[in-house]
Amino acid sequence: MTKKKIYIFNNNSRAAIYGIGTYIAQLIDCLKKEEIEFGLIYIHAAGEEVTVTEKEGYQLISIPSTNSCNSRGREYYTRNIAYLLKEFIPVEKGVEYIFHLNFMNNPTLVSNLRKMFKCKVILVAHYSNWSFTLLGDNLKLQQILKKRPKKRNYSEQNIVKDIKEDTKMITKCDKFVCIARHSMESFTSICRIDAKKIVLINNALKDCYIPVNEEQKRILRHKYYIQEGVPLLIFAGRLDEVKGIAYLIQAFRKVLETYKNARLLIAGDGNFNRWLKEAKDIWSQITFTGRLEKDVLYELYHIADMGIVSSLHEEFGFVAIEMMMNQLPIIVSDTGGLSEIVENDISGLKIPVMNDGKQQVIDAEALSAKMIQLIKQPGYAEILAENARKRFLKKYDLMIFREKMLNLYREV
Incomplete structure (x- = not known):
């Protein structure tokens, strides 16, 4: 040879x-x-x-x-x-x-x-x-x-x-x-x-998942000053327009109407000022962490109630499979590679990407409804999370x- x-x-x-x-x-x-x-x-x-x-x-x-x-x-x-x-x-x-x-x-x-x-x-x-x-x-x-x-x-x-x-x-x-x-x-x-x-x-x-029990989750929440019982949502990725951050913040604003103590973590680097303006009046509930090391990000995945990948377009979607590997229930936009990675209502939830006649957009109402659904139905969220990890092992290991x-x- x-x-x-x-x-x-x-x-x-x-x-x-x-x-x-x-x-x-x-x-x-x-x-x-x-x-x-x-x-x-x-x-x-x-x-x-x-x-x-x-x-x-x-x-x-x-x-x-x-x-x-x-x-x-x-x-x-x-x-x-x-x-x-x-x-x-x-x-x-x-x-x-x-x-x-x-x-x-x-x-x-x-x-x-x-x-x-x-x-x-x-x-x-x-x-x-x-x-x-x-x-x-x-x-x-x-x-x-x-x-x-x-x-x-x-x-x-x-x-x-x-x-x-x-x-x-x-x-x-x-x-x-x-x-x-x-x-x-x-x-x-x-x-x-x-x-x-x-x-x-x-x-x-590479599968790096380490399961944690409820006591370990409690300790991690204490470590990051996230109170028990507070709904925690996480986004990870570049802070670029293509990642749909404007729609994510709009949707989270609607979630706060029902769950006033909910928290959103936005992990990634980019133009923070632009998105801080978008988050006007709800700054106290959104944390921009900057780019995180993997060990810190994975600890946050362990304590989050859901992961969100709200991209307007993704060729593939590394963050989605990373969240699925960590057995996190996810909501993704129905576009590009994300459409293929997640089976709707089985290994995650999908939200449509539409064209408003000028550009690609995400329905913030639909996204907020999915977020609220996962907060309200933790048993359903757990099933999605388990199926997400199974799909990761079958297709993306x-x-x-x-x-x-x-x-x-x-x-x-």
């Missing part, structure tokens, strides 16, 4: 801290348990010089960014990545190199890697600029694509340009991995990708992901 070396690309971005960062951390955890040589290539890294270090048994190559932000500068930087890697990755006879890319919209990088290495290239679609811009509104996308080029506005022209760049990049790769079925269907129909090239591999998490990724590396 041909020896293989895998090099995983990461990037200095907010996505690398959250979803993509989580994905790469889980992938590294899988590969460390196998007799597979791998390395991590960190582009647009901090610093002024290229560094090569050994970290926990694998090679870490960090390539700093350049000051140039125009298209020519970006092309120059992309070309130099491949030339630099040629210097730091020794080419060995009988070794097949696999470059695992985690960012779209850069076909030039694939071309340059192929020039410098005899290699295979795997591309994972964690998100696309066009899907993110339209918040997953496929109807609006179809309307844009049907327009004559001259009739498209500047934003629409950029969306079409991104689609063309993504299509070009996917075509140059050997395998294209989608993390959710809706993504696979979108790319297949819009970019007209060869079905043989596409692989569906859902994201996953890291062992499932590990086998699929190893098969992909073997077969590419």
Whole structure:
């Protein structure tokens, strides 16, 4: 069997801290348990010089960014990545190199890697600029694509340009991995990708769940100054508009009309001032924690009455499966990957995402009704929580992901 070396690309971005960062951390955890040589290539890294270090048994190559932000500068930087890697990755006879890319919209990088290495290239679609811009509104996308080029506005022209760049990049790769079925269907129909090239591999998490009893929950509530009997709701994620935080706060405001002592924890970093304005008059019941370490976040999951993922669009939904792993009843918006993760009224509750004629919106009344339902019916909430954990173990445990990724590396 041909020896293989895998090099995983990461990037200095907010996505690398959250979803993509989580994905790469889980992938590294899988590969460390196998007799597979791998390395991590960190582009647009901090610093002024290229560094090569050994970290926990694998090679870490960090390539700093350049000051140039125009298209020519970006092309120059992309070309130099491949030339630099040629210097730091020794080419060995009988070794097949696999470059695992985690960012779209850069076909030039694939071309340059192929020039410098005899290699295979795997591309994972964690998100696309066009899907993110339209918040997953496929109807609006179809309307844009049907327009004559001259009739498209500047934003629409950029969306079409991104689609063309993504299509070009996917075509140059050997395998294209989608993390959710809706993504696979979108790319297949819009970019007209060869079905043989596409692989569906859902994201996953290593099972870190540690059950706690009622006494331990009481101690944790005391630790975080949450009184017993107080309904506790939790959101975790970036404080971006796409996460539906405005609708979450509006819905929670309605919950307070029935449960005046309810608390909402919003865990994540971003523009706090914007959401503090949204929370006017109910500040005392909402806590913005900033980004939390996993051990603290999981303790809060243990004492929360429900988790809420109110995104207007999610390519997958790591936070949802993280909450399900921790046996927390969840409410998610019925969009993108979240639609696939949760079975409504079985392993969680769903709220619709609608278009009001201008943009994607969430019905805050419907969301608040689901929140109140879970507070009023703790027995029902417990059933949802148990089913959520069962679904996590069946579909999103890291062992499932590990086998699929190893098969992909073997077969590419």
